[in-house]
Amino acid sequence: MMSFFLNLLATVFFCLNSDSPDSQYVTDSSGAEQSKPNLVFILADQWRAQEMGYAGNTQIKTPNLDQFAQESLIFQNSIATLPVCAPWRASFLTGQYPLTHGIFYNDKPLPNEALTLGEIYKNEGYQTGYIGKWHLNGHQRGEDPFSGRDKPVPADRRQGFDYWKVREVTHNYNNSFYFDEKDEKHTWQGYDVFPQTDSAISFISKNRTRPFALVLSYGPPHDPYFSAPDEFKKLYNASQLTLRPNVPEELQDSARRVLAGYYAHATAVDYAFGKLIRALDSLGIADNTLVVFTSEHGDMLLSKGVLKKQRPWDESIQVPLLIRYPKKLGSTSRWIKNPIGTPDLLPTLLGLSDIPIPKTIEGNDFSDDLLKGSDISSDGTLIMLPVPFHEWQFSNGGREYRGIRTVRYTYVRDLQGPWLLYDNQTDPYQLNNLVDNPQFKGLQLELENLLQAKLDERKDQFLPADHYMSQWNYLYDRTDSIRPQDYLMRNRLP
Template structure:
């Protein structure tokens, strides 16, 4: 008789930057549980969201499709009722499926049954930031009745996840556990951490991008005011992750359960635009991603960029289920098994609401284009874009020096542009026209084409090194 398929749990935070984790060098000891997952399981070192805003990122993670394909390319849109989600795929394979927490893919609270993405068991809210507060967690059950859970909000959601695992430990289950932390509390624009947690971290650490850009009086950065609460929330979430893993261990489920931890997007604290996300920068798009459990053990680090749109097919693949043809993400399980497996060195990022934009992020480069004349609220894509940014992430990881338009980098930008168009077409978009950025030079940015060259996906741009 074949062994039972592994249980699957996705722990999903809201608005968490990648560099808040110790696995990415954060010095504050905020995330020992995540760090252990990354160290002993599989760590996607350069994980990015396909869309840096709540609903599109969530729709992509439920369907394995880009937002322009599944239809949820901005907030305020609902996931199509006939959309096939992870709940449908796991449910068809005999799994009990459950959803706990923030949904943000419906048009009302409580979420109507037909807008719950096919999940069997339900305890959630469409916009949890509006139905709850830090110590007043209100969600809705399967009958649409409000349920108030005791304790700090992240604790309450982890408690519910533990109860779900305990109630369904005898059959294979798939659970999506969606926290609101470390998102801000909208009506007061603050980051309410548990008592004492904000004070513990206030003034102790600031990412280089926020430290540099917050000094500019032209932006409305809230980083210095909010960082303590933001980090305090992350610390408490990590403690909840530890309690969940301990509970699985106590029920003899830990070795039989795949646990994935990631976030919908990051936060740039109003340094790049007037919001917290919705930009092409790593502060918005780069997220933590680690997976532990069957198939992911052994301390594997994936250094190639992956997208969270790749997580749905990866989870299905790891559970021994087929990856549906309609999924546009790609299972990264082959990279777990073999670091030399074939994989593209780039991910596609779509940006909406603040602007209609597209980005290609490679291991080294960030190439971003924007459609200045597009209606970013109504148009999912544009026919014409203009180059807006080029960053060398190897030497400028916090994206403070925009190289777009520099003559020295023109050939590189052309190669990235062509690759971006390829990715857009593969994602189902029409091939757009991309106009170059205005030409400019810089005396310290000269590149001798007879000496220097750039390599992108095995293709060399520029001349080979001068022969001696």
Template sequence: MRYLFSLLLIPLLCTCGSAPEKDTSPPTRPNILFIMSDDHAQRAISAYTDELVSTPGLDRIAEEGMLFRNSFVTNSICAPSRAAILTGKYSHLNGKIDNLSPFNPNQWTFTEALHDAGYRTSLIGKHHLKAVPRGIDEFRGLIGQGSYYAPRFVHNGDTLDAEPGYTSTLITDYAIEELKRSAGGDQPFCMLYWHKAPHRNWMPDTSDLPGLLDRRFPVPANLRDDYEGRPAAQHADMRIADMFTSHDLKVTGQYQNPDPGTGGATFIKNPDFDQVKNTDRQLSRLTPAQQKAWAPFLKRVGEEWLQVKGTSDELEWRYQRYMQDYIASVESVDRNVARVLDYLDEAGLAENTIVIYTSDQGFYLGEHGWYDKRFMYEESHRTPLMIRYPAAVKAGSETEDLVLNIDLGSTLLDYAGVTPPAEVQGVSLRPILEGNSPDDWREDIYYRYYQQMDSYHRVARHEGVRGERYKLIHFTEPGFEGYELYDLEKDPNEMDNRIDDPELEGVKTELMERIKEQRVALKVD
């Protein structure tokens, strides 16, 4: 195949004393496999830490490539993050500032640039932007968030019937089918293989249910955070203590009705909003065999709930229940990514294929008592990033350079020999990947969250700047205006807001100026 690395032995017809002709053929362009999950915390990948889970499939990418220790997003919420990745631009320039605003599919994206450069492009899995960007040859995307069981897909404009099966497995089946088509062609390919999991509501595959309720996970030191000195954090509606018992924790209406949780949805005033009924609808998507597998699981969950409800053990039970399902969802992604990596090996594609694994943002796994994302605090601001490219990236390498999700498109275009337009704000990571970090690489990063407070999770709008050691967050939401300053070296859990600490007065002044400078440089309104 044209885009496998191989050596062609060509007989040279020459006369004595003549020099061989110089090879002027262009280098083979790499294939691209861009894998992304949804809401995957760094802590839930064993390449970063093995305290929660073992992910041998995902770890392969780091072991055979580079692990990025300091990878961040520009806006920690699903659709805006995807738009930032595709366009290489911050939310205020690509227009997708929150989950409510529309995405303009007619703007430039790195996938369109690759398509125009001769790549076969595809997007398989969770899209979440409604409008499909230009330049995608093969699109098979979930409708909206998609369901964990019996999901429905849109295939090149046609809405398909629900398919029995588990979403992570189905997405991977389709990805491998498309890889087989691409491998048989005469173009390099760029596939966006984007998972739904581990997005809320974390429904495990039936194969992961046995023994799941017996698993226990370490409890974060700040699970019972009192939010002292952090009014915006205190106001947010994303506590595990307030999760939906039905939708999130899988306590059916037989054991708890109505659902006592707020679930981040306090803004919804519709009297017909009923998470118990919604959970019943989700369970109705299961096949008879799947229902049989889930029945004893749901029975035990309900019985446990009745034992802990209203007791001092309730919060930790909720935490363990959440983590059990979240980690099981991650493990399914891991197994399925391993399937795709195995196919690349079997097809002889691995050597000349850039493989990226990342998430649209990080996620809270009990830190600050939370689930969800949105805030500029480390757990949701960070996102996993691992890149493998055997032809250029040293196996087992790591970097602590500050990188952003908007850098990924520029990186791929660099390796493909395509120049992005001047308005793209992301910077190619190629020098870092090849062990040559630039001396003038960025020393801090800018962040901004836009979604209005009268929506899911009630998070105040804010912006901020993060350097190697210090972070300054500026809350701009009316009623919550103010600053928070953290020393990440001494306070990695961000519990001590030192904005009024005279010892850090110089740091505060410097970071306030950096926010102004970043706004000018990035053309923030």
């Protein structure tokens, strides 16, 4: 009863505090039907798939995303191929795997030569825009590893996006600054998610009579976990939150506090998302607009006793993915169960947009499956970490790995050999590692062969981290390259 009451209060709060879209936006009544679909891509940072009302979580308040899910394709197994910020973004924008575009480590520069979503849609006559976090300009070799985070991104490094309200990286979400098209510095007043959303609505409204492609990239719910506006923090009582069973008992009090702050950020993003969708709908262009909501990776949130990402467990790699496109996909909710990986997003969006797919793209185009009303034809998707760094650097237990996530199983190996095997159907919290269990020898071999086939397809030899750092002329940041002696011995590294 208390849970129901809290959800009811939250719903009332949103209704009372939501602006009336009809009072702000004028419906386009020109009568001209635009053949090319618009694209609105909304990206949250570090929002794991398990923390959604539509996914069965009864304690998080996501009323707008839950409503949107009722009109969308819901991808049950959307997987971050490399679950960390910059690599995900590079793979999404290029449709390539990390060892192809070279961004397998944060704060390294995406090559200018990369062909990206912005350039492809712009070449098709679209107005293009990008708002929020970029994280692909990086820094040059020898510079301080975080030196580029507060600098403007040069015009020739914006990869085809013209409307530009961007900060390379920040995790301060209150009164944060950004740079515009002229490299002029401005401040997002208040909690930046809200004015960023207003900027997106302005871009959409101004371009509603011509095709546009917009990426809106929010910072939250990425840590710091306790900086959401107070009205959203008040919606959650940490002591009443239920944790996943794989959070160690000694960390559960801390986990509840972190989760409450994380939820506050998520609900604030949901509130902004609702405002954007109502504005889009009121402009009369929703039917011919592809709207996507997803995240670049998850957050362990003290499951397995750790925070953040890079790890191959579902809390890190599994992210929400919703796609709404009424004109071609209808307005009825449908679950897509088979896995989709990060490089598959761009070709699938291009397919749904009737745009030819460039040869540089390596991901799969699943648009035909979606248009036919079937599940996607995927037998599994790669997960990888060529170089562990920062919060999961070598001295903190980080390790290189390659793995496969199928609709049911997770199989991962490190440089020593098989490391993890989970049956996610019978063991959804991944508590029982089945690697080298004689009872599952056949399954392990089957998954090993599937993984190896995908690595062979990518020409991925799965070499130690130093190889890739040398290949791309990268330097390790700070202490990332310091390996414990037992690591060197176990992996027979020089």
